[in-house]
Amino acid sequence: MWKDAVDSFVYETLGMGGRAAEALDFFIYDTVKIFLLLTVIIFAVTFLRSFFPTEIVRDYLSKRHPLFGHLSAALFGIITPFCSCSAIPLFLGFLQARIPLGVTFSYLVSAPMNNEIAIAMLFALFGWKVTLLYIGFGLLVAIVSGLIIGRLNLEDEVLIKVEPVEGELPKCEMTISVRERLIEAWRYTADILRKVWLYVVAGIAVGAFIHGYVPTDLIVSVAGNDAWYAVPVATILGVPMYSNAAGVMPLIEVLTQKGMLMGTALSFMMAVTALSLPEAMILKKILSTKLITIFFSTVAIGIMLIGYIFNGVLG
Amino acid sequence: MTIEILGTGCAKCRALEENVKQAVARSGKFAQIKKVDDITEIMKYGVMSTPGLVVDSKVVSVGKVLSVDEIVKLIS
Numbered sequence: 001m002w003k004d005a006v007d008s009f010v011y012e013t014l015g016m017g018g019r020a021a022e023a024l025d026f027f028i029y030d031t032v033k034i035f036l037l038l039t040v041i042i043f044a045v046t047f048l049r050s051f052f053p054t055e056i057v058r059d060y061l062s063k064r065h066p067l068f069g070h071l072s073a074a075l076f077g078i079i080t081p082f083c084s085c086s087a088i089p090l091f092l093g094f095l096q097a098r099i100p101l102g103v104t105f106s107y108l109v110s111a112p113m114n115n116e117i118a119i120a121m122l123f124a125l126f127g128w129k130v131t132l133l134y135i136g137f138g139l140l141v142a143i144v145s146g147l148i149i150g151r152l153n154l155e156d157e158v159l160i161k162v163e164p165v166e167g168e169l170p171k172c173e174m175t176i177s178v179r180e181r182l183i184e185a186w187r188y189t190a191d192i193l194r195k196v197w198l199y200v201v202a203g204i205a206v207g208a209f210i211h212g213y214v215p216t217d218l219i220v221s222v223a224g225n226d227a228w229y230a231v232p233v234a235t236i237l238g239v240p241m242y243s244n245a246a247g248v249m250p251l252i253e254v255l256t257q258k259g260m261l262m263g264t265a266l267s268f269m270m271a272v273t274a275l276s277l278p279e280a281m282i283l284k285k286i287l288s289t290k291l292i293t294i295f296f297s298t299v300a301i302g303i304m305l306i307g308y309i310f311n312g313v314l315g
Numbered sequence: 316m317t318i319e320i321l322g323t324g325c326a327k328c329r330a331l332e333e334n335v336k337q338a339v340a341r342s343g344k345f346a347q348i349k350k351v352d353d354i355t356e357i358m359k360y361g362v363m364s365t366p367g368l369v370v371d372s373k374v375v376s377v378g379k380v381l382s383v384d385e386i387v388k389l390i391s
Binding site for chain 2: 053054055058081086089092093094096160286
């Protein structure tokens with residue numbers, strides 16, 4: 001319906017044609033659709049998340065069996081808010097509650113990967129199927145990485161020693177009304193939109209340009225082939241993109257439409273969200289370089305494997 | 316009254332500290348404002364999402380920048 005409205009505006013009202021019209025049509029259609037969905041999804045996710053503060057997750061995980069812990073830690077990563085600036089207190093808080101190191105890492109991989117912006121953008125651009133695949137495989141990477149790190153006995157690589165709390169953990173005495181949660185969620189959504197809108201518009205603009213002007217053959221020859229290096233290159237390129245996740249995704253949408261393989265695209269998107277340099281710099285204060293390297297390489301290998309498997313099955 | 320702001324120095328923590336100062340000035344209360352940036356001190360309160368706000372040793376808010384109005388309500 002919206003597509004028809006934009007089509008008639010560009011081709012009939014403006015009387016445009018050719019490549020410029022195609023690019024403009026794409027730009028208007030995508031911009032409105034993405035911002036509408038971003039607003040709705042971020043608002044809904046933020047509101048739901050306000051019921052699951054990390055403190056509650058910690059209390060829950062500390063009482064569970066480690067094996068079940070990896071699964072629930074990864075799942076909680078989806079519904080809890082995460083900001084790389086609180087990665088340290090979160091990490092130490094988990095250890096303080098005697099949650100095993102591996103389970104903590106399962107959470108630490110899952111939480112940034114399943115952040116509200118990534119989920120909203122994925123849903124807006126690729127639909128629910130790809131979003132579910134992304135979340136599902138993201139959970140798998142988080143669980144397996146956590147299991148591996150847990151097996152390696154790396155507890156001594158945590159540089160700050162926290163004393164495990166005896167008995168009950170300190171309680172947060174807070175009651176928040178639904179009204180307050182809604183206001184807070186709206187404030188947060190507006191804040192995020194303010195931060196990312198320029199990247200999103202720029203991303204869509206470049207995407208629209210590619211959509212209208214760059215020949216499909218060129219993209220297929222660069223990103224679409226099933227050469228063995230496509231997935232690792234996509235993963236490495238994703239690492240420095242962390243802060244621009246919202247701007248990068250519209251590009252990926254166009255690239256996949258033009259023939260980039262979905263597994264390569266998934267690897268890239270996961271690398272953008274899960275392998276964050278700022279987070280690594282922050283964690284460097286409390287973790288040894290060895291542990292951070294193991295953490296990053298385990299997750300990177302997991303992400304690449306998913307890309308390969310996906311390309312192999314669907315390619 | 317003692318008001319503590321828990322945070323390891325992220326932008327949000329500074330914003331909260333600024334709001335706390337304004338709120339205290341507006342409420343006219345006598346309050347001691349303390350910025351806690353030592354991670355082991357923060358952990359003692361069991362807070363994991365910074366910034367956290369502690370009023371008289373009680374955690375009243377975690378993980379968000381409260382507005383000046385909200386803080387005034389909390390401390391009066």
